Amino acid sequence: MPSANRTTIALAVTDGMLHFELALAYEVFGADLTDLIAPWYEVVLCGPNAVRVGRFRLEPDHGLDRLPHADTVIVPGWADVDEAPPADLVDAVRAAHEAGARIASLCTGAFVLAEAGLLDGRRATTHWAHTDVLAARFPQVEVDPDVLYVDNGSVLTSAGKAAAMDLCLHLVRLDHGSAAANTVARRLVVPPHRSGGQAQFVPAPVPTRNDHPLTELFPWVLERLDQPLTVEDLARRARMSSRTLTRHFHAATGTTPLQWLLTQRIRRAQELLETTSHSIDTIAASTGMGTATTLRRHFNRTLGVPPDTYRRTFHATRSDTP
Template identity: 50%
Template sequence: MPSLAVVVTDGIPFFELAIPCHVFGFDRIQTPPDWYDLRVCAIGTDSTEPARTGPWFHTHTPYGAEELVTSDTVLVPGSADVHGDPPDELVAALLAAHRRGARLVSLCSGAFTLAATGLLDGRTAATHWMYAALLAERYPAITVDPSVLYIDHGDVLTGAGSTAGIDVCLHLVREDFGAETANSLARQLVAPAHRPGGQAQYIETPLPERRDDSLAPVLQWAAERLHRPLTVADLARQAHTSPRTLVRRFHAATGTTPLRWLQAQRIARARELLESTDLPVDRVAELAGLGAAANLRRHFTRVLGVPPVDYRRSYRAARVG
């Protein structure tokens, strides 16, 4: 059972704290029996007083720095003051956890806390787009990307703001328990099953002007037909619009192009099949809509860094271990 510590400091934003508590802290249908051992750890506060979370709530927890240091994953939901420094106790605990091999994760303004440890120096990091310039100014050794949802370096992961925190948490579930579990959880959360980290976090037109302008039916239609050859013209016909209009609406709604979205969905489908079936690689490629096995290997390796066969072998070895 992987242990996961969520950091609470006085004044932390409530929404970013609520996201990991909701995703990791509840028993749900179809979650594995070895689900996360979640502990909310208060740092930098008087042990006799609860931490304030936002202007209305207080967090009572018996856990502190000791449980943080010994956790497999430490998640920093946000920073109470992006212009100030985090508590020295928290910085020391994060560094100690990292030395032990823990994975450190930040949501939104939590990137400022990870930046204070020095572990982001020389790396690219994500945060809420509103804080990107300030993070780059305060920590010039970090390359700040204001456009992406999250960036995963393996030992350190940084995410963008607000609902992008759900994408980060689902990404962690996907890494720890596989695509099938992450997709099942996404359905329970009524959230997108997989949004790649490189997808834009800021969209110029976040809501359609008309209720019937949503692309959701088209995306669902395409997701159910990934094994078929799909073109922009096919999607446009399903949306009852022209290809040019579809591309414009697609970018406004998702921050990417139809073909890039399809490619990401097909890689995610291939990953799920590799994890949950014994199908040969050429059959996985066919069902995922990637054609021949060579095409699957090329795209899969580009996105995940390992060939499909090696990914299946390492995934199963990790699950057995």
Template identity: 55%
Template sequence: MAVIDDADIPVWDLYELSIPCAVFGRPQPELADRWYDLRLCGLRPGAGPLGPGFGVGIPYGLDELARADTVIVTSVPEACVTEGAELPAELIDALRAAAAAGARMVSLCNGSFALAAAGILDGRRATAHWAHTADLARRYPKVRVDDSVLYVDDGDVLTSAGMAAGLDLCLHLVRRDLGAHVANQLARAMVVPAHRPGGQAQFIDRSVPASDDDGLAPVLQWAREHLAEPLTVEDLARRAAMSPRTFFRRVQAATGSTPLQWLLHQRLARAQTLLETTGLPVERVSELSGLGTAANLRRHFTLHVGVTPTDYRRAFPRTTAG
């Protein structure tokens, strides 16, 4: 896996660079026997200054991209986003060569401008930080820009919005490669949400922030622990001591999705973990995850995960008895 950094990015974009380093950069023997081999690449290998007191070592040049199975582009310089400045030709050539060689191409935040400049996003759905999606659409009209989502998984090309959405996308990659159980355990170690679906809204209005004791967090945790039970918005609202209308509004403001959408994603995540870590029949997995019948599980699983439960289980050998 190759991560591209540009030594000219400002110090505040160090966050985007740190995300893949935190997720993929060190072995995780307690989670998987084999982990990612992360290599930081740039136009000018060596130490790159990012600002007063900051620097980053870039051990590899762009020729490393030709050997990578995944290439991640972090934020590009601001001038390339807002002022139409051109990215270096050698970077564009290296990205095109990596894509042609079959590498999975990934961008975080405004790294999508680099993929777009290389033509990799032509005809594809993609996203970027919401403040710059209009610029992306204007400069690259062949890209189907979606400014409303956290990240887009278009198979071998994935793009994300800024900041925390980049972390969501990296955890999504772990989930795709190594399974929901590994991704959940890694997220727990990092003390971040285990799974935020890419279709969740980028901008969530938190003008009135929820407090720890507003009744929402405890009831959502309770719901996660009782997914096998029939749960309705009315039941959860009653447990939270709210009206259904208020509960609906609070959940949507906090998560970017409706209560029923949130429940569905939690149930699918539970089903993924059960398929990976147990030998339970699909019928029992559907019951324990709260999706009812095996047919219902197959329908939602195929729609949201992209494969059948059986095919998903084949891709992830069982790690524990059950």
């Protein structure tokens, strides 16, 4: 029976899984971070005997019958969406959901969840190249091809590759708060937050080169969130025009400089609300919002709750030191 604090993560594997999504999930949840975040996750690999994932042969820790005893079950990408996933995997995932486990699919793992009936009447996503197939095969599923991930509470789905990382960090954020998710993101050298509603496909890939024009800008901005930064300030720092900055920014993040900046201010406010007893006015100043009124307006519009309610929900349930 799943526990209340969602500490056990079961990775469901079988022949035909995509190794990238499996490795990504293990890297997020399987690293020993108990010295920083406690209690951290216990990760178990569940599958039918030895399985082949890509070119690798894996020996699972447990059989698929272990899935109903996990708090969260993660189903990595499924390589051949033209083939139905194994019935024993589908049955085990369905049984885990019925037992109360939270189920999350990465990339084309959504086809397993759909086959199990867990997406019926729900909004879901998968890799953009396969959303049409998912929608045609499972018409009872509301397929959204334009988002990174979808959170339905007990059932979550993500788009492909990098979006799978976004969903994994989202789960950490739900379980342990923004500060913990940002700690994991920093360790993995990835952006701390991209909202699930962000478009999953942009004309150019997210740059990873060290010589990219914005490589040094992002950390510079994050160190100055308490300041009233403008697009002109960012452009001046990046040594380019505002128009060129906006073009590079959209290619790198899928959004505008100001929207990205606002998102980072909101995330920093979440961290301070979770980990300190600072007043709303102090947090507003620390995040560059200026006034408590401005912070409350943006916070409520972004997260759906006022900062005071957010603090009562998350600060009181954590052992962070003010």
